[in-house]
Amino acid sequence: xxxxxxxxxxxxxxxxxxxxxxxxxxxxxxxxxxxxxxxxxxxxxxxxxxxxxxxxxxxxxxxxxxxxxxxxxxxxxxxxxxxxxxxxxxxxxxxxxxxxxxxxxxxxxxxx
Amino acid sequence: xxxxxxxxxxxxxxxxxxxxxxxxxxxxxxxxxxxxxxxxxxxxxxxxxxxxxxxxxxxxxxxxxxxxxxxxxxxxxxxxxxxxxxxxxxxxxxxxxxxxxxxxxxxxxxxxxxx
Numbered sequence: 386x387x388x389x390x391x392x393x394x395x396x397x398x399x400x401x402x403x404x405x406x407x408x409x410x411x412x413x414x415x416x417x418x419x420x421x422x423x424x425x426x427x428x429x430x431x432x433x434x435x436x437x438x439x440x441x442x443x444x445x446x447x448x449x450x451x452x453x454x455x456x457x458x459x460x461x462x463x464x465x466x467x468x469x470x471x472x473x474x475x476x477x478x479x480x481x482x483x484x485x486x487x488x489x490x491x492x493x494x495x496x497x
Numbered sequence: 498x499x500x501x502x503x504x505x506x507x508x509x510x511x512x513x514x515x516x517x518x519x520x521x522x523x524x525x526x527x528x529x530x531x532x533x534x535x536x537x538x539x540x541x542x543x544x545x546x547x548x549x550x551x552x553x554x555x556x557x558x559x560x561x562x563x564x565x566x567x568x569x570x571x572x573x574x575x576x577x578x579x580x581x582x583x584x585x586x587x588x589x590x591x592x593x594x595x596x597x598x599x600x601x602x603x604x605x606x607x608x609x610x611x612x
Binding site for chain 1 (some may be wrong): 602
């Protein structure tokens with residue numbers, strides 16, 4: 386089983402460029418999440434989607450947009466990348482809002 | 498609002514020694530609690546979870562954690578450390594009521610196992 390798949394695994398952007406991080410899950414989960422991980426700060430929630438067609442802001446949504454394209458896919462877009470967005474991004478999914486989340490392998494993004 | 502505090506960003510133990518990683522939480526409602534492990538350059542894997550059944554929860558790889566409501570703690574233990582346990586460990590809390598923010602993570606504890 387693939388579980389949660391993220392693409393790309395690595396990316397380098399120049400300041401001001403845009404890009405979309407892709408995430409897909411094959412577990413028929415309703416809830417999907419985007420987190421960023423920075424040293425010493427754990428994982429911080431960027432956006433959350435409880436079901437297809439719904440999205441909610443998390444702790445650090447500024448500078449990001451998301452799309453829940455269908456039940457399987459949840460993408461994260463950086464419209465104008467900034468060095469402060471250099472981080473490791475994780476997508477996750479769960480069956481509902483209070484069960485454990487399953488994580489992708491992460492996308493390591495560097496903005497120069 | 499819920500929150501998680503992990504005491505000690507780095508913990509070192511000798512191989513064969515007891516592993517104790519500390520986690521304290523705050524939540525306005527009875528929480529669900531989780532421990533995740535992250536190996537280098539990988540995503541997070543669930544070690545164990547507490548969902549209001551038994552207060553002593555057993556997970557994978559010989560880890561267990563005890564939910565102590567009076568202390569608002571959910572510390573992770575393993576009787577005998579193995580070299581393969583070296584990783585970063587995250588405690589997370591999720592409240593049970595409907596909320597846009599499901600899992601709140603602690604800042605993580607890096608476990609080093611010394612030969």
